Amino acid sequence: MIMEDNNLAEDKMEEECGIFGVYSKEVRDDIMGLGYYGLFALQHRGQESAGLTVSNMGVLETIKGMGLVSEVFTDKDLTENKGNALIGHVRYSTTGSSSLMNAQPLGGYFMLGQFAIAHNGNLVNTATLRRQLESESAVFQTTTDTELILNLLSRYSRNGIKSMIVNTMKTIKGSFALVMLIGDKLIGVRDPNGIRPLCLGKINGGTYVLASETCALDTVDAKFIRDIEPGEIVIIDSDGVDSIKYEKNSSKAPCSFEYIYFARPDTKIDGIDVYSVRHQTGKYLYRQNPIEADVVIGVPDSGIPAAIGYSEESKIPYGIGLVKNKYIGRTFISPSQELREKSVKVKLNAIKKVVEGKRVVVIDDSLVRGTTSKKLVKMLREAGAKEVHFRSASPVVKNECYFGIDIATKKELIGSKMSLEEIREKIDADSLDYLTLENLKLTLGGTNFCMGCFTGNYPITDMENKSLEDEDADL
Amino acid sequence: MIMEDNNLAEDKMEEECGIFGVYSKEVRDDIMGLGYYGLFALQHRGQESAGLTVSNMGVLETIKGMGLVSEVFTDKDLTENKGNALIGHVRYSTTGSSSLMNAQPLGGYFMLGQFAIAHNGNLVNTATLRRQLESESAVFQTTTDTELILNLLSRYSRNGIKSMIVNTMKTIKGSFALVMLIGDKLIGVRDPNGIRPLCLGKINGGTYVLASETCALDTVDAKFIRDIEPGEIVIIDSDGVDSIKYEKNSSKAPCSFEYIYFARPDTKIDGIDVYSVRHQTGKYLYRQNPIEADVVIGVPDSGIPAAIGYSEESKIPYGIGLVKNKYIGRTFISPSQELREKSVKVKLNAIKKVVEGKRVVVIDDSLVRGTTSKKLVKMLREAGAKEVHFRSASPVVKNECYFGIDIATKKELIGSKMSLEEIREKIDADSLDYLTLENLKLTLGGTNFCMGCFTGNYPITDMENKSLEDEDADL
């Protein structure tokens, strides 16, 4: 009966996590506040759980819970815990009774003291690693791949911190952006292909910040320094920032969907502005298939910049044709099936004045399952639109993601089983078009991106078929 | 330490309430679901408390609580209560331990059975009424003006329902849109000036709906029939809709701020489209003071339509220059004064790419206290804007509101004490302009509106100075 938070986004792919880290030479009274603000800016990357681990010169304390950042932490949590370093995590919704167990950061005690880790991404060799570690007597309390990383660190801890981290990172495969606390040090890591984002910033006075997105740097008034490189480890301690390139031969392949949908529009990843990419996709969408229309509208929130770009390129006026109810949240109830069917209008409503009697171009960031698109077209027609031309600001999604994005199965992907015309007919649009792969490359300014969900070609080739959790589920 | 929900909106006026009602000849299983959806669409009118009273053929049950609609009602509440009529209420944030006591609907037992009431607005003769009723042995459990109405209804109940309602409405003064359940009947009332909105709709099959705004009709798939008239009572029962005009000589004067800020853009009030009004204000703003600039941006959410209108009129490109964090909610904590000062960026962030190196026109719906505007200008300059031209899509707010809008005191209104140039200097904009009163009238298409906060002329002249709650507070 409970609809998911991103229910509006049932046509979307879903992100796993956001991570954040802070390092200061001296203990800061406000370090939890910085962490709270940082996670708050990354809330769009995960709404299921939130957590912060603070290191007071090596003594770690973790506070985490289910829910939004603003629900998990109390005023007391934020003011009574002090420290010199911190990591934080927000997690996308999963299900099951073990949810709190799986919340991050995940911490522990090992030979070198206390440590903790927060992880965005998905490992693809977990089953092998797990079997190996269990045969070496490891005990696991969760089924997360993050706990594997803790155990690998411990296994490699004999020759000092650098060797420990490098060996661990060389052992795991998949997508991972990590922030870790080892004693009083802050560590950041990005996988060899840089699939998940991670950047470094600095607050006046010398406090370092690591974050999934630059918008989180802005929130704590940190200046952006640089993105962490694919295959790079940064160890931040009282000696400053030490960088290790543990994997030099890998090709850069950041996730293209970060630009299309996941990231906030005020974020810049690997030097590329998210808003600009989205704005450009609109321009290309018009150019690749110019049509006549009276108004261009966007599906809130991530379809809006493309709609503005489309309007600029086509000279067709831009308007707000759809309003989103901003109070839709995790706990929204759909009291009955009939009401549920009827009421996409609970979440989105058309502004009649804008679309009535008009030929409407409507742009969404993507079209994954097609169910919401169909409802939107119907809503616009009921509001009086004469024609509805649907545009997807990304190419056809045809394949699953193995790097941390939740697309249930290939057969749910409308693009993997239907032709363009079949989809157009299904969603009942007057015309339908997707951004071409070529044009996506042009907006991104290159080909060094993971576009596996569009092309089926992934930057990593030897993935174990399923994650451990899937295997468990099969039992 | 807790920031208010509309904290972003500290430069805004604040609305009191939203109301909703449903009437069906037969008992509906899904009536609570309809109420839930209806209130959800009105959530922007009040986030402090929410409540629903359902009438099962005259037996009333009320469920209410503190918080958002999605927090107050459980799945069980919505599925286990059935009935033929319902009223609902969302309430804007007030303070104090008596909050739940003051949540609405407020119900009771009287000579004619059970009744309940939900009220949007503010009475201006409460002290007199209260004194009178107490002298007639009434006991009050709250300090709300709504409880006065319940007692007046009971006092006038001897000559039947119509007489009871008419006499009560003639006795109270101020702004009021009311929905009431009296036994199994649904009643709607609008004050003689129609200051607060109320409209009537119908769901296929004959279920009637009353709502503060048309967007709530859309949510439950009801067709708009008409606005309730100023000075009109509608009694909806098994005989259909009976209309009584209890006050014929009053002048229509709906609140102009509903169009400027309170109402949702997809709502139409008294035949006028909210989105169009806002869009038009942008056009007038450019015409009354054309300047050269490189980009026009709006302050989310209610400044956006004006910015689009301004762009259309001026041919200056429209862009998304400011992004709002959509997870800001009632419980957001500001962990320390320093962080708080710094961090308007927690709630709003500039998109550098859009404003960098540019002459920026930024449009907000209004400018009440001036504190947020100053921070916005600073944020835009830090993001690289060369010039910042600030525009208010409404005239200068100079006076208090006595009809249900929370403007603390006249001395907090920046417009009541500073000249245009002084304000411009204070917020550090390169230029500043407000929509002229004349242009507001042109966009609204007439002068039959309450514009008391701009002009000091109110549709009601014999207001008691303060509400009872203020009097209590003075003790």
Place this chain on the structure above:
Amino acid sequence: MIMEDNNLAEDKMEEECGIFGVYSKEVRDDIMGLGYYGLFALQHRGQESAGLTVSNMGVLETIKGMGLVSEVFTDKDLTENKGNALIGHVRYSTTGSSSLMNAQPLGGYFMLGQFAIAHNGNLVNTATLRRQLESESAVFQTTTDTELILNLLSRYSRNGIKSMIVNTMKTIKGSFALVMLIGDKLIGVRDPNGIRPLCLGKINGGTYVLASETCALDTVDAKFIRDIEPGEIVIIDSDGVDSIKYEKNSSKAPCSFEYIYFARPDTKIDGIDVYSVRHQTGKYLYRQNPIEADVVIGVPDSGIPAAIGYSEESKIPYGIGLVKNKYIGRTFISPSQELREKSVKVKLNAIKKVVEGKRVVVIDDSLVRGTTSKKLVKMLREAGAKEVHFRSASPVVKNECYFGIDIATKKELIGSKMSLEEIREKIDADSLDYLTLENLKLTLGGTNFCMGCFTGNYPITDMENKSLEDEDADL
């Protein structure tokens, strides 16, 4: 699935409420603490809800909630509210969604300012009163008889406080012990027959205390002064304690079940020691039917004193034969019917060593429905008892109570439909005996008691058949 708190006591009658009041000339910082301690000592009289209303020189604040005293009040509630007078209430479990609405104290505003009331007992002319008050335009928000009293006070408020209270008390009929705050005054009232208890005490330094039982005086270190008389009003203010005897011709008839079961053993009511009464009943039980046995045990908690008395009189050794799990609380779950059947042992367990191979006399305070008694006999036999002789420390309960005690219906009373021998057979005891009515009178030292549940003769004769709530239930 949830078992009631006094589930162990399913063979018991159930009390409605406990009340408490404090008056001090000066504002006390710790007045909420006194109220909390007082209610805590009366917790056995009601576990559903708890509430305190504090008067700070006439300004009243109420805090109340569902649950135990220790659950309802927070540390902040107790330390941040100061005042010169206070009333408090604990309420026995009822059901329904309106529970919090019905929690007490119930307060309001009327012509003379603020007032509040807490009530133990049950009126028997509520339907008439309600009809009358509604015809005089009163509005009720609950279905409690307590709200009637508030409205009557308001109706009689024209000629000053004394007249108001006297007239109100003369108008209501039934059992009532009341504590009230009217502005900054504390008022205590006991019904003309003194059916429910109320006593007066004083803390060093001049603070007065009113309480249902003397044990609550002990808790706040107050010295017992005297019991309030049947038909007496005490008005406590800065002039001290003023007593009004508003009903002089009534006969004293305090509830005999207070001594048998409701009151705490460390309490004294109307000059009679509760522990002594219970201890004496054991002696009389032996004398009226002396038998041979090896051990005497009591059913915890209220059967224990009688067992000790029986042992003293008979010289048969006393032992602890049954242990009660002290963690049984309101929220205990009985996961399945089978487990529930089996497991009276969850709540009570026999000590084998004490009963094995022995002839056991087991004494309970009363025997209302017979269901628990049967399980106890079985449990003792399974633990090895050779013979089980059951004794009830009160006479046979044959009639309903109209004065605030919850006995569902006459047909549930085993004593109203079965002979002694039939009951003995049903509970499978070797012998069974009840205290005779004559011996109960001897232990109580007189006949001035309400023994309606034993005899069918009640001190009030013109009771309306049912309470209003029953009438509602019938609709």
Place this chain on the structure above:
Amino acid sequence: MIMEDNNLAEDKMEEECGIFGVYSKEVRDDIMGLGYYGLFALQHRGQESAGLTVSNMGVLETIKGMGLVSEVFTDKDLTENKGNALIGHVRYSTTGSSSLMNAQPLGGYFMLGQFAIAHNGNLVNTATLRRQLESESAVFQTTTDTELILNLLSRYSRNGIKSMIVNTMKTIKGSFALVMLIGDKLIGVRDPNGIRPLCLGKINGGTYVLASETCALDTVDAKFIRDIEPGEIVIIDSDGVDSIKYEKNSSKAPCSFEYIYFARPDTKIDGIDVYSVRHQTGKYLYRQNPIEADVVIGVPDSGIPAAIGYSEESKIPYGIGLVKNKYIGRTFISPSQELREKSVKVKLNAIKKVVEGKRVVVIDDSLVRGTTSKKLVKMLREAGAKEVHFRSASPVVKNECYFGIDIATKKELIGSKMSLEEIREKIDADSLDYLTLENLKLTLGGTNFCMGCFTGNYPITDMENKSLEDEDADL
């Protein structure tokens, strides 16, 4: 401001935990109900947290939380989880934010699948074990000694389950009664000295039960089979109960304080009846120092059986002189220091009638710090006692416990620093006596008990000085 649950018991030692286990060949629908009832019967052994792990043929699910058994589990928890085996745990109150982390059962995944453990007791070689395991790459998520046991099991898992358990048990030192789930098997273990209790029972139809105390067997209608032997492992699976004696040369030394205070009076440990022991101590107390008095009373609850024994031996009448408020719980607030000082009466109150004008013998089970005893003597004198003769039903406590009992430090033990006469003077009794060590041995019927807290001689000699948690605290 919050007083502890056993605040009444501030003169008491405090127990750590209770454990419970169930094994059935087939999956039972009601297995969680059995676990709930079992833990409920052991609630007196720990009120901080409660947990159950159920094995559905090897797939383990754990539900645990802070609070009482009746607070932690929901109806849904108990009815929706099915399984063939289960372990449960209740934990005594500790402090700190890591509380939930430390709640048991503690479970995990290792080479042989899933396992879980619940532990009553305290290891004394934790620091060594921890250092060793960390050097072998173990990661710990808590600071509990229970997590050490999980890791040791994993370390020894190569040669099958029996070898794994035997090797683990030989490696750990200290007091431990354990129940474990390994896949679908239930395992019980008792330390070589049998310091903590554990017994085996059977429910009709072949379901086996392990429990800390026999009273938990009674609750689920299980028949007592036998106590687990010191140094014994029992492995219960589809082949029945397999017993392994892993330590044959150790001397039996169960904790004597279980009989004096911890265990429920309806429990039997190692063949000895707890009630009888307590009852006997009263007889010996009189014999070793016969005095004249008018009444004997016990301090509830554990002083009562001794008082009854004293009365039988001395022929001085037994009475209920002190009543305990049964609603004292974990959340009781003491609103101010002054009230707190005053109000031992909130928790205990004297029955005046019983002690007034009398020479009173009052018996408590022990006298650890002396603070409560002093208040009791004062309370009895205020209630009118002419003489107060205080008796402790156990010898003088002079030493700390290293096996799981919480006695803060030696210097808090009044018996370790004062003479009998000094203590008598401090608590202001007319006479004071403790049970002699000789008489304790006579009541227990032997010397094979740990009496370290009385004598300083412990069954284990090479204890590391402090637990790991203490060491942490020192950092």
